[in-house]
Amino acid sequence: MSEGTGIKRVGMLFSGGPAPAANAVISAAALSFLNSGIEVIGFYDGYEGLENYSPDNPLIEGRNFIRLTRDDVSAIRNRKDIILRTSRANPGKPVQRAADLCDEACNARLRASYAAFEAYEIDALVSIGGDDTLKTANYLLEIQEYVPGLRPIKIVHLPKTIDNDYFGIDWTFGFFSAAHFAASEIRNLGADARSTQVWYVLELMGRKAGWLTYASGIAGEATRMLSVEDFNDEFDVCAEAERMVDLMLKREADGRHYGIICIAEGLADRLPEEQRPQVEDGHGNLRLGEAQVGKLLADEMALAYERRTGRRIRVRSKQIGYEVRCAEPSAFDVLLGTQLGVGAYRALVEKGLSGVMVSVEDQLSLRYVPFGMLIDPETMKTRVRFIDRDSDFYKLARALEYQGMLSERCDGE
Secondary structure: OOOOOOOOEEEEEEEOOOOOOHHHHHHHHHHHHHHOOOEEEEEOOOOOOHHHOEOOEOOOEOOOEEEOOHHHHOOOOOOOOOOOOOOOOOOOOOOOOHHHHHOHHHHHHHHHHHHHHHHOOOOEEEEEEOHHHHHHHHHHHHHHHHOOOOOOOEEEEEEEOOOOOEOOOOOOEOHHHHHHHHHHHHHHHHHHHHHHOOEEEEEEOOOOOOHHHHHHHHHHOOOEEEOHHHOOOOOOHHHHHHHHHHHHHHHHHOOOOOEEEEEEHHHHHHOOHHHOOOOEOOOOOEOHHHHOHHHHHHHHHHHHHHHHHOOOOOEEEEEEOHHHOOOOOOHHHHHHHHHHHHHHHHHHHHOOOOOEEEEEEOOOEEEEEEHHHOEOOOOOOEOEOOOOOOOHHHHHHHHOOOHHHHHHHHHHO
8 A cells, every 4th residue: 555545456447449558558557556555456348347236246356357467567558459358338327417426316337336346445446438438437536425425436537539539638548549540541542542543431430529530631641631620510411522523523634533531420420310320329429430421421422423524433432440449559659658557646646636637748747637627517528629620730631632622712712
């Protein structure tokens, strides 16, 4: 136990979709605690076992959790799989407002998770995951105030998402590795497009914001990039297809009968109601990939082109999705993930903090962001960080678009 903290045993879990460099985070955090004589319990499969815990349904060592040792977490920072595994189990899903934390019907799975922490004498929790996992971490912190008799557990959260749409941190671990992998795919398909004189519409992950689509498109030298930030209201596939045909004809006049359009899957959430996906995942989010918004745009582009020219053209669609989540982690993501993992130890043990997200600024200098700055107190939802259309990052993508279209746009202003 680290003197003065009261922390003898730390629980750690990874929840939500995978991300490159996940093991760098787990390894650095676990080693830091172990070096201070603090035991580390790694819970397998996120909250899956925890939310179903009861005295009659206890957690089983080796199946539901592991007592991490130095051997378990040494030399794993570049492994692609996640040693603790993950799931989308969401014990906080029924909670919609603060008052629900007092409602036994809404807080049952949160209380079950908390009971598991109690049973296994967890003094602090290191939560690793996306915005829904951050919400759950906040619920577990808040429920200590709403439900009498709970022994306080300190909680810190480490931000994970290849979408990079987190408030409170500039770049999330795994983002650049995912972008690098996707950019390589874009370049390969770009070579195919030039060789066969076809167009591709590539749909990339990015549920709420376009960071991955834009970064991948810039690095992969795509012809055009589209995301939710480009549209104020509904995403009209037919209208956008007409604009894409304008681009196609401009490039044809330049002798280019091919191109790559990158779009974010989040545009599916902007489709008209009859075209939007209806199936939800474990966190209550729509399964946007099932709408195949990229295919919708590709098919409409082919139809619009034929209507306007009388000629047929091949417009192929492809989704670049799950394969980016366990890509080879880049050196930067390993560095970032490692610092965040160490930051969990420093927050809990050196600074005695709870209810904070570990972040970095400048040259990986640690900072600790209170949950209250990241979560709306009324809706209990996390804030989303979109790409600002006035930002230099957004303008970079626009500056790299096909120049024939840019010059005409400037002339019209």
